[in-house]
Amino acid sequence: MNSLSEADIVDVLSKINDLSRGKDIYSLGIVTNIHIKDNNVQITLEVESHRANAFEVIRNKVEKSVRSLPNVSNCIVILTAHSEKISNSSNNSDIADESSKSNPKKSIVVESNVKKFVAIASGKGGVGKSTTAVNIAVSLGIEGYRVGLLDADVYGPSQPRMLGVSGRPKAIHGDMVSPIKNHGISLMSMGLLVPDETAMVWRGPMVQSALTQMLNNVVWGDLDVMVIDLPPGTGDIQISLAQQVKLSGAVIVSTPQDIALLDVIKAMTMFEKAGVKVLGMVQNMSFWECPDCGRKDHIFGEDGVSLEASKRKLELLGQIPLNTNIRQASDSGSPVVISSPGSTEAKCYRDIGKKLIKDLEI
Ligand SMILES: Nc1ncnc2c1ncn2[C@@H]1O[C@H](COP(=O)(O)OP(=O)(O)OP(=O)(O)O)[C@@H](O)[C@H]1O
Ligand SMILES: [Mg+2]
Structure with a gap:
């Protein structure tokens, strides 16, 4: 297997658009970390907390696209959130409400x-x-x-x-x-x-x-x-x-x-x-x-x-x-x-x- 460089990953990320912003996720600074070890890739994406659910589609797309590179064994993409976009983040009941309203996936x-x-x-x-x-x-x-x-x-x-x-x-x-x-x-x-x-x-x-x-x-x-x-x-x-x-x-x-x-x-x-x-x-x-x-x-x-x-x-x-x-x-x-x-x-x-x-x- 050929060695994999960060540039290969950046190339893929630069082709994935955040449609609501009209630009690719790499130029938008959404990608905060790329880690490569033995052809395994881990990427961290950071978005505003209210976009977390919607961003799941992009998260999946990034995983699939990077995995399709010939020299990638696996890719895992993790979403984290911007702190400054969170209003009233110390209000636990608000957070709990939001969590319980959504429809959780039961662990199978x-x-x-x-x-x-x-x-x-x-x-x-x-x-x-x-x-x-x-x-x-x-x-x-x-x-x-x-x-x-x-x-x-x-x-x-x-x-x-x-x-x-x-x-x-x-x-x-x-x-x-x-x-x-x-x-x-x-x-x-x-x-x-x-x-x-x-x-x-x-x-x-x-x-x-x-x-x-x-x-x-x-x-x-x-x-x-x-x-x-x-x-x-x-x-x-x-x-x-x-x-x-x-x-x-x-x-x-x-x-x-x-x-x-x-x-x-x-x-x-x-x-x-x-x-x-x-x-x-x-x-x-x-x-x-x-x-x-x-x-x-x-x-x-x-x-x-x-x-x-x-x-x-x-x-x-x-x-x-x-x-x-x-x-x-x-x-x-x-x-x-x-x-x-x-x-x-x-x-x-x-x-x-x-x-x-x-x-x-x-
Ligand atoms: N019985 C103990 N004797 C001495 N030090 C202790 C004891 N129990 C915990 N500590 C120390 O107190 C500190 C806090 O402990 P710990 O991280 O386990 O608490 P926690 O309740 O999990 O904290 P957090 O709420 O931040 O998750 C640590 O430095 C830990 O080593
Ligand atoms: Mg603890």
Whole structure:
């Protein structure tokens, strides 16, 4: 096969017109990234969010045209949105409305191969959802289950770093890519698909399309469980996910602090309304233990999550300490259940994994 150059791709893109603008997509600056590796091409198109649905036709056309080049094995085209065109983007209910009005494509491929889907959620940001998700996923893998980790935080994906993976997913056939594997589990994340510098400001329909692609255009293989790391809040991604797959349940993560709990209650209400069972709660950053004297300090309060769980008759799945080891392990790409398997904190996550195995009947 002859080598492929960016100029070959630009040549194709310069012949595809954006009819509403009367010019080709390359001159219009819609193409923000072209990546070529081993005759596999990945292209990023950036459009105004309100044109996302209409642009699907052009996205398809680009894929087909580039694939038809003699020396291209595969081509994947990803749509992202302009931030400045988004009015009132912090209004979550507006976004959610837009998402729920559109007609989502139900996941077909992935549902037949995955036994259980579990979402790791919280109403609030920065409480440790992703850290909990990766440690639970790897714990389930250690127990011998086939596990996928879907980083549904398309705005701020953190799982590639936490699982210690980089690089692009390999294109396989048609429009499919393979997930990236490490520490015994398979990962898909927007962080693997678009360049770091790409602005992740998407709206309902685009998020839906991104999630659909990460669910259905990835060769996940047969999985016992797919752990889904959700972004904070109760917006478009949460709703879109509930529309696309049958969630077996959600795990709610919070710190014991009241303010975090208020947001968490909103998240639980959202799952209840969507008919998704809340499997239990995890109290993260429960206490800090002085390494010198062993004294425990409850920095964010003592029992906030356990009280809320018992009030709602939910299982308290675990109480994770606030611990430098956990943070350093996540930052270095080797979750604490792998890097310090004998530690108390690793045992906390492994125990949560064991409880979930029972709850999910896997
Ligand atoms: N138990 C813990 N002990 C120490 N550090 C922790 C703990 N849990 C999480 N962290 C650290 O806190 C930060 C936020 O955690 P994480 O990214 O998991 O939160 P998140 O809820 O997923 O955030 P976001 O809402 O941005 O997605 C990270 O730096 C992580 O390493
Ligand atoms: Mg996160």
